[in-house]
Amino acid sequence: MVGLNAYRRDNFEHPTVGLLVVVVLALWTVTAIWLYRDRRRRTPLLLVADLAVVLAALAVTPWVKSPDFNATIPGFYVMGVFFAWAIHWHWRGGLVASALIAAFDLLPRTEVDQGNYGNTFLVLIGGPIVGYLCESLQRMARERDAAERAAAAADERTRLARAVHDGVLQVLAMVQRQGSAAGGEWAELGRLAGEQERGLRSLIRQQDTVPTEPGGRVDLAGALEAMATAHPVRVEVATPGGAVLVDAHVAAETVAAVRACLDNVLAHVGPDATAWVLAQAAPEAITVSVRDDGPGIPSGRLDAAASEGRLGVASSIRGRIEELGGTATVDSGEWGTEWELTVPLA
Amino acid sequence: MVSVMVVDDHPMWRDAVERDLQAAGHEVVAVASNGREAMARFPAAAPQVVVLDLQLPDSSGVQVTSMMLEHDPTARVLILSASGEQADVLEAIKAGATGYLVKSASSAELIDAVVRTADGEAVFTPGLAGLVLGEFRRIADGPADDPRDQLTERETEILKMVATGMSYKQIAARLVLSHRTVQNHVQNTLRKLQMNNRVQLTRWAIEHGLDEA
Numbered sequence: 001m002v003g004l005n006a007y008r009r010d011n012f013e014h015p016t017v018g019l020l021v022v023v024v025l026a027l028w029t030v031t032a033i034w035l036y037r038d039r040r041r042r043t044p045l046l047l048v049a050d051l052a053v054v055l056a057a058l059a060v061t062p063w064v065k066s067p068d069f070n071a072t073i074p075g076f077y078v079m080g081v082f083f084a085w086a087i088h089w090h091w092r093g094g095l096v097a098s099a100l101i102a103a104f105d106l107l108p109r110t111e112v113d114q115g116n117y118g119n120t121f122l123v124l125i126g127g128p129i130v131g132y133l134c135e136s137l138q139r140m141a142r143e144r145d146a147a148e149r150a151a152a153a154a155d156e157r158t159r160l161a162r163a164v165h166d167g168v169l170q171v172l173a174m175v176q177r178q179g180s181a182a183g184g185e186w187a188e189l190g191r192l193a194g195e196q197e198r199g200l201r202s203l204i205r206q207q208d209t210v211p212t213e214p215g216g217r218v219d220l221a222g223a224l225e226a227m228a229t230a231h232p233v234r235v236e237v238a239t240p241g242g243a244v245l246v247d248a249h250v251a252a253e254t255v256a257a258v259r260a261c262l263d264n265v266l267a268h269v270g271p272d273a274t275a276w277v278l279a280q281a282a283p284e285a286i287t288v289s290v291r292d293d294g295p296g297i298p299s300g301r302l303d304a305a306a307s308e309g310r311l312g313v314a315s316s317i318r319g320r321i322e323e324l325g326g327t328a329t330v331d332s333g334e335w336g337t338e339w340e341l342t343v344p345l346a
Numbered sequence: 347m348v349s350v351m352v353v354d355d356h357p358m359w360r361d362a363v364e365r366d367l368q369a370a371g372h373e374v375v376a377v378a379s380n381g382r383e384a385m386a387r388f389p390a391a392a393p394q395v396v397v398l399d400l401q402l403p404d405s406s407g408v409q410v411t412s413m414m415l416e417h418d419p420t421a422r423v424l425i426l427s428a429s430g431e432q433a434d435v436l437e438a439i440k441a442g443a444t445g446y447l448v449k450s451a452s453s454a455e456l457i458d459a460v461v462r463t464a465d466g467e468a469v470f471t472p473g474l475a476g477l478v479l480g481e482f483r484r485i486a487d488g489p490a491d492d493p494r495d496q497l498t499e500r501e502t503e504i505l506k507m508v509a510t511g512m513s514y515k516q517i518a519a520r521l522v523l524s525h526r527t528v529q530n531h532v533q534n535t536l537r538k539l540q541m542n543n544r545v546q547l548t549r550w551a552i553e554h555g556l557d558e559a
Contacts (some may be wrong), residue, residue, distance in 0.1 A: 170449065172426045173450040178362070239432075242480070276509070284486060289510050334520075338510065
């Protein structure tokens with residue numbers, strides 16, 4: 001700018017004053033850069049002063065050059081303060097600064113040509129847009145920082161929870177072990193500790209398999225685990241590890257069918273029975289097996305019940321699974337009774 | 347009599363396991379409370395079976411398992427874990443552990459598991475069988491691999507039975523097989539899983555240029 005104004009000093013009616021204005025602008029630039037460097041000095045006062053210097057340079061142009069000047073003394077130097085305002089006060093700052101610059105640029109002119117109009121248009125549209133972009137960037141940075149902090153806090157909580165759970169599980173397992181060895185009332189205490197231990201372990205596994213996928217899909221393994229833990233029959237659940245994501249409706253119906261199987265175990269084998277639930281997941285279908293350690297169903301009894309039209313639980317299990325397009329088969333022997341529920345994932 | 351090493355950071359547990367094993371006539375040749383101690387004492391003690399907690403203060407049970415097996419491939423590692431962290435259990439098995447037991451198992455179950463592990467038998471819980479089935483499913487769904495990596499139908503059938511809580515004896519009776527055959531099938535599944543793990547590790551090493559070092 002200094003060079004350009006020096007080269008075109010013939011355009012100045014008052015070259016000395018023009019030189020002075022340019023030197024003041026150069027000095028102000030150095031001062032402003034130093035002032036802007038420190039965040040504490042970036043006050044509204046500084047921004048207003050910066051704009052005032054530029055506007056003053058614009059305002060004196062007709063007198064220093066000539067009333068029918070072409071370029072203003074600061075020229076494109078105005079962009080500096082314009083960006084400062086947009087960055088600091090976002091789109092509002094950008095708009096105010098660009099409007100003032102445009103007004104001070106246009107008003108002293110005797111005539112406005114195509115070029116002046118184009119520059120003014122760019123300044124007016126650029127101010128708010130640059131301001132808006134800065135605002136978005138700053139907001140995104142803040143959100144990212146917040147998300148990173150939240151993730152770090154969650155990780156730390158999980159780590160602490162692991163340590164606490166591990167300790168609690170150790171103690172519960174110990175109480176269960178020593179209690180059953182000591183017998184009597186201690187054995188009962190041990191049994192209670194065992195129940196709590198299974199419940200806690202199941203909770204931890206469910207927490208590990210919290211679904212992350214949106215869109216009505218839920219974790220079948222976790223849902224089975226939760227239902228089995230709450231069921232009065234002692235149930236051991238085996239899952240493939242990790243979440244088994246299926247439609248919420250499929251999960252709800254499958255869990256209900258498995259619950260019906262377990263109710264059946266409670267009714268026919270009794271409260272001391274143990275049941276095992278195995279969930280398997282293939283891309284095309286899920287399979288849930290439910291086995292109990294009861295004496296099994298005498299052969300022909302299911303068929304006899306069916307022909308007498310009183311199938312009760314068995315039909316409710318079959319009904320739910322067939323509704324989902326799947327199959328439910330039951331097998332029985334000395335080793336107990338096993339239901340196998342297969343549901344296609346289409 | 348089996349010579350056993352017990353690695354657990356909870357003194358209360360270490361003592362209880364040690365007492366139970368000694369009461370059953372087995373010898374506890376070493377104890378350790380963290381991975382560093384375990385690796386320092388393991389070579390000299392040369393136990394038949396290592397009873398290993400998965401959560402150790404300085405290193406994971408998975409790391410300790412692979413270091414021990416690297417040092418002595420005939421060593422047998424039985425994982426004894428409180429929390430049943432699924433991923434860790436599976437990793438330890440892939441690293442070469444041949445058994446897994448939850449800590450709430452009774453002392454009779456623990457001693458039985460130690461004896462079976464010493465005999466080279468794979469000690470499964472239903473939960474572990476479910477995880478192994480899931481892992482083979484993931485291998486099968488992955489890029490086409492060696493068919494030797496896949497489970498046979500019989501192996502899948504037997505693992506499913508283990509996962510629904512059946513004992514080897516019950517499985518043998520149900521499938522009209524010998525007890526030994528059922529054991530062999532179960533051991534094979536672990537061998538395949540460990541083999542697949544080694545293949546994956548080697549492939550990874552080659553892809554990352556570690557074989558040239």
